[in-house]
Amino acid sequence: MKWIITFLIVAAGTCPLSLAADWRQFRGNAANSVATGETLPTELSGDTIAWKARLPGRGLSGPIVIGEQVFVSASSGYAQDRLHVISIDTATGTQQWDREFIATGRTLTHDKMCNATPTMASDGERVFAFFSSNDLICLDLAGNLQWFRGFGSEFPNASNSLGMSSSPVVLGHTVVVQVESDAESFACGIDVESGVTIWQIDRPRAANWTSPAILPATDQQSALVLLQSSKGLTAVDPVSGSIVWNFDQGASTIPSVTVDSGSIVIPSNGLTAIRPGKDNTFEQLWNSSSISPGTSSPVVVDGLAFALNSAGVLSAGDIKTGERLWQLRLRGSFSSTPITANGYLYLFNEDGNAFVVKPEKDQGIIVSELDLAEKILCSPGAANGALYVRSDAHLFKIAERH
Amino acid sequence: MELQIVRIFAFLLTMALMSAVRADDISAAIDVLRAVRPGAADSAAARNAVQEVTTGGSQALLPLLHGFRDATPLSVNWLRNAFEQMADAETKAGRQLPQSELEAFVADQSQSPFARRLVYETLKRTDPGIENRLIPDMLLDASPEFRRDAVALLMTEASHLQDAAIATPLYRKAFSGAVHEDQVKTIAEALRKHNEEVDIQKHFGFLSQWSIVGPFDNKEEKGFAMAYGPELEVNASLDLNLQAEYDGQSAKVRWQSISTTDDYGVVDIAKQIENYKGSLMYATTTWTSNKEQQVEIRLGTPNSWKLWVNGQLVFEREEYHRSSQLDQYRVPVNLRAGSNTLLLKICQNSQTQDWAQRYQYQIRICNSTGSALLPSSSTARSEIGSGVRQ
Numbered sequence: 001m002k003w004i005i006t007f008l009i010v011a012a013g014t015c016p017l018s019l020a021a022d023w024r025q026f027r028g029n030a031a032n033s034v035a036t037g038e039t040l041p042t043e044l045s046g047d048t049i050a051w052k053a054r055l056p057g058r059g060l061s062g063p064i065v066i067g068e069q070v071f072v073s074a075s076s077g078y079a080q081d082r083l084h085v086i087s088i089d090t091a092t093g094t095q096q097w098d099r100e101f102i103a104t105g106r107t108l109t110h111d112k113m114c115n116a117t118p119t120m121a122s123d124g125e126r127v128f129a130f131f132s133s134n135d136l137i138c139l140d141l142a143g144n145l146q147w148f149r150g151f152g153s154e155f156p157n158a159s160n161s162l163g164m165s166s167s168p169v170v171l172g173h174t175v176v177v178q179v180e181s182d183a184e185s186f187a188c189g190i191d192v193e194s195g196v197t198i199w200q201i202d203r204p205r206a207a208n209w210t211s212p213a214i215l216p217a218t219d220q221q222s223a224l225v226l227l228q229s230s231k232g233l234t235a236v237d238p239v240s241g242s243i244v245w246n247f248d249q250g251a252s253t254i255p256s257v258t259v260d261s262g263s264i265v266i267p268s269n270g271l272t273a274i275r276p277g278k279d280n281t282f283e284q285l286w287n288s289s290s291i292s293p294g295t296s297s298p299v300v301v302d303g304l305a306f307a308l309n310s311a312g313v314l315s316a317g318d319i320k321t322g323e324r325l326w327q328l329r330l331r332g333s334f335s336s337t338p339i340t341a342n343g344y345l346y347l348f349n350e351d352g353n354a355f356v357v358k359p360e361k362d363q364g365i366i367v368s369e370l371d372l373a374e375k376i377l378c379s380p381g382a383a384n385g386a387l388y389v390r391s392d393a394h395l396f397k398i399a400e401r402h
Numbered sequence: 403m404e405l406q407i408v409r410i411f412a413f414l415l416t417m418a419l420m421s422a423v424r425a426d427d428i429s430a431a432i433d434v435l436r437a438v439r440p441g442a443a444d445s446a447a448a449r450n451a452v453q454e455v456t457t458g459g460s461q462a463l464l465p466l467l468h469g470f471r472d473a474t475p476l477s478v479n480w481l482r483n484a485f486e487q488m489a490d491a492e493t494k495a496g497r498q499l500p501q502s503e504l505e506a507f508v509a510d511q512s513q514s515p516f517a518r519r520l521v522y523e524t525l526k527r528t529d530p531g532i533e534n535r536l537i538p539d540m541l542l543d544a545s546p547e548f549r550r551d552a553v554a555l556l557m558t559e560a561s562h563l564q565d566a567a568i569a570t571p572l573y574r575k576a577f578s579g580a581v582h583e584d585q586v587k588t589i590a591e592a593l594r595k596h597n598e599e600v601d602i603q604k605h606f607g608f609l610s611q612w613s614i615v616g617p618f619d620n621k622e623e624k625g626f627a628m629a630y631g632p633e634l635e636v637n638a639s640l641d642l643n644l645q646a647e648y649d650g651q652s653a654k655v656r657w658q659s660i661s662t663t664d665d666y667g668v669v670d671i672a673k674q675i676e677n678y679k680g681s682l683m684y685a686t687t688t689w690t691s692n693k694e695q696q697v698e699i700r701l702g703t704p705n706s707w708k709l710w711v712n713g714q715l716v717f718e719r720e721e722y723h724r725s726s727q728l729d730q731y732r733v734p735v736n737l738r739a740g741s742n743t744l745l746l747k748i749c750q751n752s753q754t755q756d757w758a759q760r761y762q763y764q765i766r767i768c769n770s771t772g773s774a775l776l777p778s779s780s781t782a783r784s785e786i787g788s789g790v791r792q
Contacts, residue, residue: 077547078546078547078550078582078584097486097490099483099486100482100486100520101479101482101483102475102478102479102482102516103475104475104476104479106731108727108729108730110725137479143486143487143490144449144452144483144487145448145449145452145479145480145483146445146449147442147445147448148442148445148476148479148480149441149442150440150475150476153440153475153476154440154441156717157718157719160721160724161704161721161724161725161726161727161730162724162725181721182720182721182722182724183719183720183721190442194442194445194446195442195445196441196442196443197441197442207721207724
């Protein structure tokens with residue numbers, strides 16, 4: 001009995017609180033776009049819009065959800081130099097607080113982007129808002145500033161005149177940020193509590209808009225963070241920053257790597273799947289040039305690998321072989337990454353059309369559509385049976401009415 | 403009776419002393435926030451200081467706002483988080499912020515533009531009338547955001563007028579305060595439609611007269627790190643020799659004059675000289691300052707570049723064809739009284755895509771609001787022989 005209690009205490013201490021119900025970072029808790037255990041509405045209609053909340057300024061960042069709070073970042077002002085971190089009540093859509101800061105780095109971006117392009121992340125007790133200006137802001141859940149890192153002023157050449165978009169991820173007590181540009185590049189691990197840099201490594205000097213992903217722990221290996229660039233993919237120990245292995249066959253600089261059931265699916269020469277082996281090695285499973293993502297990152301679920309190109313063609317491939325099984329033409333242009341829940345894919349085009357797609361082995365079927373009538377560039381979040389997605393002006397909650 | 407008076411006096415004295423101690427604590431906490439350094443080593447102390455300040459309630463409000471003055475952007479962020487927490491707490495407690503003192507603070511241009519704007523927006527939530535009371539007098543404010551609002555009011559007023567004779571002076575007035583490109587462009591269009599002359603180049607403070615030499619080799623983008631003739635002179639702390647002849651990319655090269663009449667000061671090397679692929683050029687000009695002063699040099703270019711001011715490298719940037727925008731880069735520099743020499747190294751690579759063919763730059767000198775600073779003598783030019791070694 002004693003050991004069971006000890007186990008429960010240890011488990012409670014190591015597992016983040018209410019993780020299953022949260023959506024803690026870009027592409028979810030596992031950074032792979034899978035809303036594990038969620039059941040989202042499949043018949044979307046105006047009735048499934050539970051609420052929409054007004055947002056300031058602009059934002060391409062996706063929402064994250066911690067408990068009963070949904071957080072989103074925004075940037076405003078003529079020069080996009082005012083940074084917002086906003087907390088909204090998931091039940092009512094009421095804004096709880098809007099904390100505003102001034103950017104310390106470069107704020108100009110391509111017109112399509114804005115300073116609030118990276119999605120926030122959280123460890124369940126704090127939120128981390130990252131911006132194109134390379135400002136990393138940590139607040140507690142009540143909106144009290146915990147620390148502020150102005151990488152834009154600490155590393156003034158680590159910027160991109162088109163804008164930066166890499167979203168941070170949290171592994172244990174480390175928040176990992178990837179700051180890569182033509183002029184200066186690095187990645188670093190920041191202690192979630194103190195904001196102090198634990199490690200920093202040089203990265204390839206080249207523009208890069210991808211985000212880190214997570215390779216979960218196995219019996220042989222603790223969890224690793226995956227850093228993608230035009231050179232390939234690097235697996236890094238999030239505690240020490242040491243490089244564990246390198247995939248050096250090149251990769252895209254826009255869509256990001258995803259991981260499912262131990263397979264690592266890299267946007268590289270179309271899609272390339274690898275599987276980590278023993279002694280810091282990996283084997284290549286397949287490469288398929290006929291499944292090629294555009295801006296959206298690939299998604300893997302139920303034995304299928306999905307890639308959505310910018311023109312709205314969804315391709316599905318066999319996760320074991322890479323063979324393309326079917327294609328489905330959706331409508332419009334896409335920037336956001338789809339998510340998957342309860343066997344369905346949820347996709348949003350730039351015109352604000354939401355598509356629910358039921359993927360079968362031989363075809364994809366559009367189950368329902370919903371026109372939000374606002375430009376959607378962000379990747380959605382899902383928590384507690386609800387889907388959250390934002391335009392510049394609004395955050396939408398989509399859920400079944402009870 | 404006497405004992406009671408003594409007790410009351412003692413009580414009041416204690417209260418006064420406690421208040422003084424409290425004020426000292428708040429002042430010390432604000433000093434901590436003003437001293438936060440880059441990195442996160444000071445975060446724990448800053449968190450404690452925010453707590454100290456916020457528990458001070460309305461007593462801490464104005465000292466906190468005064469603490470914004472000359473604070474670094476990092477400190478401003480700590481200070482404003484403290485203010486937002488205090489304002490939230492006061493609102494939740496059903497207490498009103500000291501409206502008249504805060505409105506006076508907004509109007510006080512000696513205070514931090516960040517703090518004034520923060521207070522203005524806080525007050526405006528419950529008192530929209532503050533806009534009409536304050537904004538019209540902010541056309542030349544130290545805050546670009548207040549200026550923008552004041553300009554917008556005048557533009558709106560002018561746009562509703564049918565009579566050009568009445569609208570034009572309003573547009574002229576708006577133009578005098580405008581520091582943002584979109585407003586300047588709109589006003590200039592309106593004025594030009596009424597056949598009014600508008601000097602956008604002068605309004606923004608673009609540098610339009612240059613001496614330029616090149617091309618030097620930048621194949622495989624190696625030239626960015628290599629020092630050619632003019633750069634070697636600067637590195638050796640010599641004045642630029644504008645009579646010099648250098649070994650260029652494929653022939654001897656000499657300085658030549660180049661100027662621009664573009665509204666936005668664009669010196670277009672590709673069009674005005676030639677789009678030498680895999681090359682670099684050096685361009686120089688002088689700017690006469692009537693005093694020592696800190697200014698911002700603002701540069702827009704799709705090319706890689708290095709900039710020296712009076713022989714000192716002030717920034718370098720190796721990035722090609724990721725867009726070009728007005729005020730793309732802001733470089734704070736200290737100018738000396740008299741003639742100041744700028745040397746720009748501008749690099750083109752060998753990319754062949756359509757979108758990678760621009761070879762150009764635009765540079766202006768302004769203050770931190772973006773308002774143009776003009777050279778002390780209107781005859782200041784970069785003409786060969788002016789302020790440089792013959």
